[in-house]
Amino acid sequence: MRYALYNNLTVALPNLEHEFDKYNRKSLFGSSLEAAYQVFASHGRWDQAEMEKTLGPGAFYLTMIRNPLDQFQSFWDYYQQYLGSFVVGVNLPHISLTQLVQAIKEGKYLQEWFRGVMLHDLGLEKHQITDISAVQQKIDEIDKHFQLVMLAERFDESLILMKEALCLNMSDIVYIKLNSRHEDRKSKLTEESKQILEDYLYSEKMMYNHFEQKFNKKLKDFGQERMESELKLFHYALETIKVKTSSYLMFVMS
Template identity: 30%
Template structure:
């Protein structure tokens, strides 16, 4: 995607946020939690909201949703967000390891950093404050790889070599098509491991390497979210940052149509997990870790928080879309060109929403607050 289009999209998202925020904070009648859930109150603690955050935006994991939550939070609280030099496009010169020199000087010193990068802790510490909290998100490797294969089919050389763009053909003999040093090879094997700064081609049988890599992530990242349990992850994120409920409301964008997705049946998921064995170890470890944290808070308390989040989200969205939940539309049917999602290729259909004509004039009493974000 070109630099110009990226910033046009970001401008559109910011404009929508401003429209939906007009008039102040979100107002609604909140349900009351029982006293045995003190950590999950609508305002979780008297502590001030945490504002120093480094979010490692991984690929095809719903990370754009989290990114736009952070963009919106920064906008509301007048926080500086680190942005890359124009020569890095909309990413911090990915797939090169992150360097402090990739950050545009007009966005220094930042409080939040969230664009795609390959993780490099020492360089991030040169840019970010000492109290920065590190967060990232993972996705189940089989569904993630299917999405990567579909999305980057025209860009990743390993995928372009496959006859008829067949995922089955690639998985039957991946070393026939995959070259570790080839352009965009990071999309074709252990993408999560690569994004987190690891060696995507390290032998998964090397248990010491895998254990050390996972332990390093645990030491640095205060929270590893899981895409399949996104709302539950937001419960933990909100608690970690001492944020309000309205700070984590969202609407999904950047989604593929069902016709652009391949159903994974029979042996395909196992083949994908075997080919992406390092990512599979990462995901399984941190998925289990997420549920240990949720269990420690109490399943009933978490369930009530998730229910409240979803109800509040739907109420605000209805207020912003004329009382109805928004309908997904193909990009060609979205009248506002600035809100049309980018189409990676003719084989992939990304759908989005069109704002109603009166979006800038909310009805009296309609819910107002943050809604717009995106999901990879």
């Protein structure tokens, strides 16, 4: 958004909510069918045909995915007070993470919130999440249309690759880290629970493994020494903006 503002680009925004459901041009804020947009940077379900109508030919497509186990833990930390209501034989809304994983293993968990979230956002229908053929077809489709699939676990390296691909400056990608969970507050999974979830989240793990391999190939092509040098400069820029922001906040508060 900052880059779009500084470069006077038109951004596609949702009409009513803070995100799109399944994207189509009619859900754009203040849009007309003839309007030209240069940037789409919102959360929503992907529809390639509709996106091409919005951005036109030659657009650069990128997205970000996350290790499914990490995403499951994050969902759990956020929604845990509600999940017991969806487990057979549990009368309380709150259950432990271990209890939830065991319920998944025994087929007693009745809500599919955590399963196939990323694939669904990328256009796969919920009933196809366990259809390996459909999953592979979706992976191939993403591979065809997206020039860069970033990894949340390799966020800074992802930004450097994005900067290179889009010919951005370092100042275009600096950020301030907000709303991140502290390590001591993150839920822990046993090795047994991890294996159960690996099976449960197999489709998304399949997608993640594919794009992790492609990501590592891009890193290799970029060059290790070059990436280390870029990251050193980037982290210096992040620390600088953090200090400046902190000083500004202290000035405002005083």
